[in-house]
Amino acid sequence: MLKAIAIDDESFALEVIKSHASRVPFLELGATFTDAVLGLEYLKSNAVDLVFLDINMPDISGIDLAALVPKETLVVFTTAYSDYAVKGFELDALDYLLKPFNLSRFLKACQKAQEWIDLKPKNESAFLFVKTSEGQIRVDFSELLYCESQGNYVTFQLEDQKILSRMTLSETERLLPPYFIRTHRSFLANINKVSKAERHQLHINGFKVPISSSYLDPVMEKLKAGQ
Numbered sequence: 001m002l003k004a005i006a007i008d009d010e011s012f013a014l015e016v017i018k019s020h021a022s023r024v025p026f027l028e029l030g031a032t033f034t035d036a037v038l039g040l041e042y043l044k045s046n047a048v049d050l051v052f053l054d055i056n057m058p059d060i061s062g063i064d065l066a067a068l069v070p071k072e073t074l075v076v077f078t079t080a081y082s083d084y085a086v087k088g089f090e091l092d093a094l095d096y097l098l099k100p101f102n103l104s105r106f107l108k109a110c111q112k113a114q115e116w117i118d119l120k121p122k123n124e125s126a127f128l129f130v131k132t133s134e135g136q137i138r139v140d141f142s143e144l145l146y147c148e149s150q151g152n153y154v155t156f157q158l159e160d161q162k163i164l165s166r167m168t169l170s171e172t173e174r175l176l177p178p179y180f181i182r183t184h185r186s187f188l189a190n191i192n193k194v195s196k197a198e199r200h201q202l203h204i205n206g207f208k209v210p211i212s213s214s215y216l217d218p219v220m221e222k223l224k225a226g227q
Helices: 009-019 038-045 064-065 083-088 103-119 169-175 215-226
Strands: 001-007 026-032 051-052 072-078 096-099 127-132 137-142 142-150 154-158 162-166 180-184 188-191 194-197 201-203 208-212
Touching: 001 038, 001 103, 009 026, 009 103, 009 154, 026 038, 038 064, 051 064, 064 072, 072 103, 096 103, 103 169, 127 162, 137 154, 142 169, 142 208, 169 180, 169 188, 180 208, 180 215, 188 201, 188 208, 194 215
Parallel strands: 001 026, 001 051, 051 072, 072 096
Antiparallel strands: 127 137, 142 154, 142 188, 154 162, 180 188, 194 201, 201 208
């Protein structure tokens, strides 16, 4: 069952989502919020797979709120303004629903979310398979040093080889264990493989992975915590 919540400052919009959600058998809409801050607090203390998030809200925009949503939670933006679509996908939102959206379009977004949840490795998983031009190739987390985004592709740098797959870095991040952390807009690093940490880069098996200023504090906190 896909667990979801909806955040929108307009009660009518939430009623539409409730109505659509009641007709999706694999979706459980656990809560709805007109207050974005209350919605964020709920996300911090409850396991949620998916959040339907309005963009144009008075206290905090959905764009800003999306950056605070736990990384394992998928985001589907909902808005009446098509101008936000490009920005939404820049944030690697799973989908973008333009109001008023019908049940068919809502269901499509839910199915996309379910597919991502099904692909996500279970806690006991030690590897994943990534699609390449040569077929599905196994990537063992114990050998994965870092991932680098290159346009619409991600390079998986292992100890003895590189694997290139067509996907975004945010999609990749959702599939990896929590000891992989974003260090830069274009990089994910395996914290367990770090031999030396400097202010602007991590040293991993002879490679140097950059740290941008916006990610410096969470990276250092992760290193201090030992994961």
